[in-house]
Amino acid sequence: MAPQPAHIKRDESFRDAIATVDKEGKRVWVYPKKPSGKFTRWRQWVGYALLTLLFVGPFLRIGGEPVLMINILERRFVFFGQTFWPQDFLIFVMGFIAFIVFVALFTVAFGRLFCGWACPQTVFMEQVFRRIEYAIEGDWKQQQALNKGPLTNDKLIKKMTKHVLFFAISFLVGNTFLAYIIGSDELLRIIREPASQHAGGLIALLIFSTVFYANFAFFREQACTTVCPYGRLQGVLLDRKSIVIAYDHVRGEARGLFRKGEVRSDAGKGDCIDCKACVHVCPTGIDIRNGTQLECVNCTACIDACDHMMEGVGLPTGLIRYDSEAGIAEKRPFVFSARMKAYTGVLTAIVGVLLTLILLRTDVDSTILRTPGVLYQQRPDGRISNLYAIKTVNKTHRDLPLRLELLDMEGEIELVGKPLEPKAGELVQSELFIVLPKEQLEGVKTKLVIGVYSGDKLLEKVRTSFVGPMTGKRNE
DSSP: OOOOTTOOOOOGGGGGGGBBTTTTTOOOOOOOOOOOOHHHHHHHHHHHHHHHHHHGGGGGTTTTTEEEEEEETTTTEEEEEEEEEGGHHHHHHHHEEEEEEHHHHHHHHTTHHHHTTTOOOHHHIIIIHHHHHHHOOOSSSHHHHHHHSSOHHHHHHHHHHHHHHHHHHHHHHHHHHHHHHHHHOHHHHHHHHHHHHHHHHHHHHHHHHHHHHIIIIIIIIIIIIIIOOOHHHHHHHHOOOOOOEOHHHHOOOOOOOOOOTTTTTTTOOOOOOOOHHHHHOOOTTTOOOOOOOOOOOOOOHHHHHHHHHHHHEEETSSEEEEEEEEHHHHHHOOOOOHHHHHHHHHHHHHHHHHHHHHEEEEEEEEEEOOTOOOEEEOOHHHHHHHEEEEEEEEEEOOOOOEEESSSOOOOEEEOOOSSSOTTTEEEEEEEEEEEEEEOOOOOSEEEEEEEEEEEEEEEEEEEEEOOOOSSSSSGO
């Protein structure tokens, strides 16, 4: 925390508990006042843009493939039209590490900016569910009066309308998330078919919708203050140079009510008029004037509320603003610190490795293994054969008829299973014999290199082993 003037005694008791739980451990329901102002408008436009992307995303295509699909059931993952399979495990690992380092770098530099502007919890809560609540039940005072009042027909209608809309939106979101798992075409097919044919899937969807509904209807800010691990990371990642939503205690203290015509500096007062407007609009119920807190999601509502009050009393805006603790206490401008540069260097290296893996990624990924428990066979013409199982994944957007060819010695490959003609993004399994002249063998185990071709194009080389009798070149 930034140092305070010597004459101001700071009360830190608020850090002993979160704002949404009382001394008895009971839930304190938060009634945030409806915010307004430039940051609120900007966040609305960002939120609406993200929601639009969310709902149209399953229907967007790149090269015939979805922009994003995470098909856990079939272990098929599509990112920006590129299909990835479990065989791309190393790419997934590097991508995950890059994401973690990016989160660390972004948080060190800009605090919980993501939470306030792009987090799904915040976007849905503030731009969808809370706005429906304001439209039906009114602003914070009206909501408090409605909840404390008797159960009248008007109250019953408002509550039922709100919760029906909440569940309908949750069900729509559930279907959208399902489209990201199984694909929009498959979802539309399921919707057109009788529900009895997909009873299990419908039950799972209703369970997800109920959990989603309960989160935004009842759990709300507790997802951010008690469940989300990202908020806990603040204490580790943030430092005095990180940009956060901060109260300018140097300018604002000591607090005092506004009196018209009074010169506040002569009265020993700072610019904070102690109106508590910043507290009233906070969706997690904190007082930002106490400093950076775990519960703060950087939603900017307090900035708009404070600026509005400052304009009303003729004082400069920006008493609450985006700034760092060092920037407020010592008037330091934002600088890219050595810590941020270190994170950036690590992130650049990881992204470089990730891009290299993606660029070197082959069109197909094949494994050829000898069938377990099956010995070699000696044919009437004296040649030796081994039985193999082959698995081939087509990572492209087009069908790929494949053929196999021995690259390092003379011999034959006889396909005895289904043809190797994987369709776009398909996994094909088949069986084959590799037949070699006895004189080609190098002992009990001979190393082979097999080329996987599509037409005349060599797509990849696969290594395997061939088992034969104790004869061959090595024993002659």
